[in-house]
Amino acid sequence: MSEETVAASGSTPNDMTGFVADWSSDQRAFKNVPWGKAMMWIFLLSDTFIFSCFLLSYMNVRMSTTVPWPNPSEVFALEAFGTPVPLLLIAIMTFILISSSGTMAMAVRFGYQKNRRVTTMLLIVTALFGMSFVGMQAFEWTKLIVEEGVRPWSNPMGAPQFGSVFFMVTGFHGFHVSVGVLFLFIVARKVWRGDFDTQKRGFFTSRKGNYEVVETMGLYWHFVDLVWVFIFAFFYLW
Amino acid sequence: MSDAHVEGQQHPISIYFKVWILLFVLSAGSYMVDYLALQGYLRWSLILTFMLLKAGFIVAIFMHMVWERRALLYAIMLPPIAILVFVTLMTFEGDLTFFTRGVTFAAQTFQAVMH
Numbered sequence: 001m002s003e004e005t006v007a008a009s010g011s012t013p014n015d016m017t018g019f020v021a022d023w024s025s026d027q028r029a030f031k032n033v034p035w036g037k038a039m040m041w042i043f044l045l046s047d048t049f050i051f052s053c054f055l056l057s058y059m060n061v062r063m064s065t066t067v068p069w070p071n072p073s074e075v076f077a078l079e080a081f082g083t084p085v086p087l088l089l090i091a092i093m094t095f096i097l098i099s100s101s102g103t104m105a106m107a108v109r110f111g112y113q114k115n116r117r118v119t120t121m122l123l124i125v126t127a128l129f130g131m132s133f134v135g136m137q138a139f140e141w142t143k144l145i146v147e148e149g150v151r152p153w154s155n156p157m158g159a160p161q162f163g164s165v166f167f168m169v170t171g172f173h174g175f176h177v178s179v180g181v182l183f184l185f186i187v188a189r190k191v192w193r194g195d196f197d198t199q200k201r202g203f204f205t206s207r208k209g210n211y212e213v214v215e216t217m218g219l220y221w222h223f224v225d226l227v228w229v230f231i232f233a234f235f236y237l238w
Numbered sequence: 239m240s241d242a243h244v245e246g247q248q249h250p251i252s253i254y255f256k257v258w259i260l261l262f263v264l265s266a267g268s269y270m271v272d273y274l275a276l277q278g279y280l281r282w283s284l285i286l287t288f289m290l291l292k293a294g295f296i297v298a299i300f301m302h303m304v305w306e307r308r309a310l311l312y313a314i315m316l317p318p319i320a321i322l323v324f325v326t327l328m329t330f331e332g333d334l335t336f337f338t339r340g341v342t343f344a345a346q347t348f349q350a351v352m353h
Contacts, residue, residue, distance in 0.1 A: 014307050014308055015308070016308070018307065018308060018309075019307075019308035019309055019312060022307060022308075022309035023309055029309050029313070030307070030309055030310050030313075031307060031309065032307070033306070033307070033310055038310070041310065041313075041314050042314075044314075045314055045317060045318075048318055048321075049318075049321070052318070052321045052324070056321075056324055056325060056328050057328075059325070059328060059329075059332065060328045060331060060332045060335075061332075062332075063329070063332030063333065063335075063336060064331075064332045064333075064335035064336045064339065065336075065339075066336065066339045066340060066343055073272050073275070085273075086272055086273060086275075087269065087272055087273075091265075091269045094265050094269070095262065095265060098258070098261045098262060098265060099258075101258075101261070101296065101300055102254060102255075102257075102258035102261075104300075105254045105257075105258075105299075105300045106251060106254055108246075108247065109247075109248060109249065109251060109254070112246040112247065112248045113248070211246065212246055215246060215247060215302075218300075218301075219301055222296055222297075222300045222301045223301075225296060225300075226293055226296050226297065229289055229292045229293050229296070230289065230293070232268070232289075233268065233285050233286070233288070233289035236272075237268060237271060237272050237281075237285045238285070
């Protein structure tokens with residue numbers, strides 16, 4: 001740990017001693033963490049529990065059903081060049097979401113460098129990746145509902161719980177992505193207009209923002225990607 | 239905040255590219271598990287390994303957790319341990335439901351076939 005980092009982050013070192021000192025200092029516990037970022041982390045923690053409950057109930061119904069579970073590898077296969085490729089669309093969606101995470105991470109960095117042009121561009125690219133993800137999900141849902149006849153209460157492939165779990169988990173995740181896209185556009189507009197340089201007050205909060213807002217936005221977006229990692233592993237690959 | 243202080247989380251752009259590529263490789267790896275139709279413990283362990291590595295890199299680098307103070311790190315990373323306890327509980331519960339269904343439904347099917 002370098003001397004500068006210690007100096008920049010308060011008086012205590014960043015080890016167990018510092019951890020205890022931060023929490024017992026009778027002051028703010030999260031030193032040098034902007035309140036918006038701390039609150040976003042706490043929100044994400046609560047969201048972690050929500051998604052965990054979904055995945056847990058999925059695990060529980062899948063373990064307890066006596067009817068065979070539909071094979072996701074076959075259900076989500078797509079025809080490509082005349083042969084069915086397993087999970088083709090899901091794989092593309094995964095790579096798109098990872099790419100959007102990459103552009104988001106770089107937007108945060110260029111934001112702190114006050115490079116408004118590049119930051120705006122990267123935020124919009126991230127939002128477009130997010131929109132294409134939701135678009136593919138809409139395609140996947142349509143295919144499953146119209147062609148495969150999957151319903152939340154039944155499906156022709158096997159255990160009826162498959163449909164309810166699928167719509168619940170991917171629907172909730174898709175909703176998160178959609179909200180993220182909306183906020184990405186809002187933050188991109190603020191960066192483009194220079195709100196964080198001119199200390200313009202926010203429309204909704206009436207607070208002055210700065211480029212930490214981009215990082216907080218990034219935390220949310222990376223979390224959406226993080227949740228997809230678990231959905232991909234547990235729902236599609238298992 | 240003084241002007242001399244470096245604002246926020248600023249790290250070399252190369253580290254983001256490296257993690258990005260790594261996430262691509264790990265995703266391709268987990269996709270290959272399904273494409274090659276690996277089964278059994280090999281499948282489970284590979285899927286979980288790729289998943290945890292991906293999640294770890296996203297949280298550590300993209301969400302900057304390695305550069306945060308421990309006060310925040312522990313406040314966010316320790317509570318999810320409760321989820322593991324929940325998983326354990328629900329595993330027992332799921333097994334019990336499966337067992338009960340097996341006993342009940344098997345008896346019903348047997349009677350239906352006999353009549």
